[in-house]
Amino acid sequence: MIVCGIVAFWAAPDGRASRFSARLLRRATERLTHRGPDGGGHVGWCIDGTMRADADLTDQELSLGLGHRRLKILDLTAAGRQPMEGPGGCWVTFNGEIYNYRELRTELAARGYSFNTGTDTEVILAAYDAWGSECVRRFNGMWAFVLYDPTRRRLIASRDRLGVKPLYYAVTPRGTMFASEVAALLECPGVRPAIDMPRLVQYLVDRRIDDGAETIYRDIREVQGGHTLELDVDSGGMRIERYWDLPEEPDLELDDDAVLERYSELIEDAVRLRLHADVPVAITLSGGVDSSVLTLAASRVAGSTVQTFTSRFPGDPSIDESQYASYVAASRGADTHYVQPSTDGVVDDEIALTTHQALPFGSLSLYVHWAILAAIRGQGVPVVLSGQGGDEAFLGYDRYHTSALLHTLPxxxxxxxxxxxxxxxxxxxxxxxxxxxxxxxxxxxxxxxxxxxxxxxxxxxxxxxxxxxxxxxxxDIRRQQRSELFFRCLPTLLRYDDRTAGALGMETRLPFLDYRLIEFAYRLPLRHKLRNGWSKYTSRRYLARHGLNGVAWRRRKFAFYAPQAEWTRRLIAARGRAVEDTAFSRVLFEPGVSLAGLSLPVAWDAYNCAHLAAVLGWESDACGDPVIAPAGAGYSPSVTARAVS
Incomplete structure (x- = not known):
């Protein structure tokens, strides 16, 4: 398995514009080096149909290209390099992991397929040869891949069911390009950092942004979770289809004991699958229900001591919940580590954090996550389990209480x-x-x-x-959960996790988003998810069953909260005047607006957008005339993340 950054492009054959080149392929792939620090690879098909790879790719014009940056997690040998060739001359560039690849490999071997590596990448290629693009229905994992099938003359781009792994694309007169991050697509000819201003302003008002295939970048879209895109390399025709959806079957009729038994089986198997790696694995433990469930499950299935990492704010008991994390870690014999994010660290790292996100983010609790992951990486651990998805699966947000109250009426x-x-x-x-x-x-x-x-x-x-x-x-709980999982909340949180982990050369694994657990949770009646005012009711019962009542029946959860007001003031003091003084900020904000004079939460949102515009050179189409705000117009940031020692 390889967690990485991927790039792919197809050049339009009609000659309306110059074709894509090998130099472009290399440059775009290099923009993703942080995601895959352990090596890279390139393969391209020249205009005359010949294929070139790596050192043989110089500056040729290409009709199609695949690029890859690698983070080694499984099969650490050179045999796992990508792009990788498979049966029928198919090639793939792949980001993620297929957790059931060993079971699939056994099934495919029985059908006559042979394997030369220990990677799941090779299993994807064999599965595609056996079952076509429908093979993704058999995968349990997180993935984004682009596969070239020279026989069918198709480029196939697929993203996992819930969109854990990112996949953006841009369609231009010169062709179509795919990449793991926005930054790589900005290398594509004809793609500019032009911002859809009404969409950005809607974010500033409603704080929703990752809720569809469109992004705030006018030229860039994303393949949504649960979808596969097929591109005909002869005609350029494109088709996008959903291959997975939440189940439509009626609610499960199970009693409390049966629900808890099935929950225990699913969460422990999801954790077991995600602990498999040829490198160390850790858990981010906040002290809340979801991360405590993962720590408990891991301690039951790992066969070795679990490593946990927790943030700590000793001077602020209103956001410090390390006592709960300590309680869970001690009860399960975990090897515990504590991280204390600092204001100085925020000021130092926020430029890199902002640059890698490339889209607005709602609060500086994201920096707490960054600091924890940096500390984990500093310990030589590249893989981490996170409780993301537990709130969406088992109704952890306060707004679900509103739905529960409506159920009681009249x-x-x-x-x-x-x-x-x-x-x-x-x-x-x-x-x-x-x-x-x-x-x-x-x-x-x-x-x-x-x-x-x-x-x-x-x-x-x-x-x-x-x-x-x-x-x-x-x-309507089902409709609400569907909205949370596909549009409202989860896509944004997954983007936060992926970009932060990717910036630090790490992989985040999310057991609560195992599709089997999601489908089970979706079909549970309300009483098993929210009962007597207790959210995530079955998750709490799992903790209580194993003696962790101290967290099972907690009434408040902070979730890696941050001293938002203090940190925002420090950042505005450090950079506010500079980011106000860009063309983009002058187009977005009323004349005379001073970030230092704003109150939360708008102070953070305004600063965050202004800073993004400054470091990424955002452009705006205002009144029909492009207004360009290049980085350096009153602001010259350094965007290199600090090395993790």
Whole structure:
């Protein structure tokens, strides 16, 4: 298995513009070196049909190219290099891991296939030869790959079911290009960092951004999770199809004991699969329910001591929950490490963090995650398990209490009891939860309050272009979970995780997003996910079953929170004036806006977007005239991440 960065392109054959070159392939692949520090490879097909690879690729014009950067996790030998050739002359560049590749390899060997490496990449190629593009339905894993089939004359791009691994693409008159990150696509001729301003402004108001195939970059889209794209290399015709969706079957009719048994089987098998590696593996342990479940499950299936890493803020008990993490680690005999993110570290690392994200991010809790992963990498551990996805699978967000309350209507006794229990066991309180319910069920109120935050900050003409707010889905748990998993929340969190881990040359594995567990959770009735005001009810019962009551029945969870106000003020003091003084900021913000004079959360959102524009050279089409804000217009950042020692 190889976790990496991938690049692929197809050049249009009609000669309307110059073709793509081997130099472009190398340059774009090099932009992803951080994702794969252990080596790279290239293969390209010249105009005359001949194939060249690596050193033989100089500056030839190419009709098709594949590039790869490698992080070694399985089969650390040179045999695992990519791009890799398989049966029928197919080639693939692949990012991710197929966790059930050993079982698939056994099945394929019985059909006559032979294997020369210990990688899952080779299994993908054999599976495609055996089952065609439908092979992805058999995979349990996380992946983004581009495969060239010279017999069918197709370029096939696929992304795992929930979009854990990224895959962006750009379609231009010269051809189509794919890559793991936006930065590599910006090397493509005709692709510029031009920002869809209405979409960006909608993010500043509604804070939603990764909710579809479109990005805020006008020229760049993404292959969504659960989809496969096929490109005809003769005609350029493109077809995108969904190969996986959440189940439509009715709710499972299981009692509490049966649910807990099945949950235990699934989470422990998901963790077992994700602990397999030829390098060390660690767990990020926050002290909340989800990361505690992973630590517990790992201790039961690993056969060796589990390593955990936890953030600590000794001077701020309002966000420090290391005591809960210590309790879990001690109870399971884990090898515990603590990380103390600092304000100086934020100032030093935020440029690299911002550059690698390439899109806005909602808070500096992302830096806490960055600091923890950097500490893990510094210990020589390149693979980490994370509890991401537990909230979406088992209803961990406060807004789910609103849906639970709607389920009790029109019975006033049940509604009152439900409000009281939810207020108590969520730790929010009855009045706060009632206010939250009113907010979540009133789109006009949400938009009014959100827009008021940015009035006088974002230029009024941009705000006037805002589309009507969409009504949030409450009461229908299945529709709400589908929205959270595919559009509203999870895609953004997965992007955060991937870019942070990729920047540090690491891999994050997410057991809660094992598709078997997701399908099981989706079909569970509400009472097994949210009961008596307790969110993630079955996850809590799993912890309690094994004696971890101290975290099982916690009422509040901080989740790697950060001292947001303090860190935002320091960053604005360090860079605010410089990032205000760019052409892009002048197009986005009202005249005279000072970042230092804004309050949270708009101060962070405005600074974050202004800083992204400065380091990435964002462009805006304002009033029909392109306004270019190149990096260096009043701001000259260094974007190299500090070496992890």
């Amino acid at each position: 019975n006033p006794v049940r509604a009152t009891r439900g409000l009281w229990q939810s207020g108590r066991n969520s730790g929010r309180g009855v009045l706060a939860l009632a206010a939250m319910s009113a907010y979540f069920t009133t789109p006009a109120l949400q938009r009014a309050l959100r827009r008021r935050r940015v009035n006088g900050v974002v230029r009024a003409p941009w705000l006037q272009q805002l589309p009507r707010p969409e009504r949030d889905i409450f009461g």
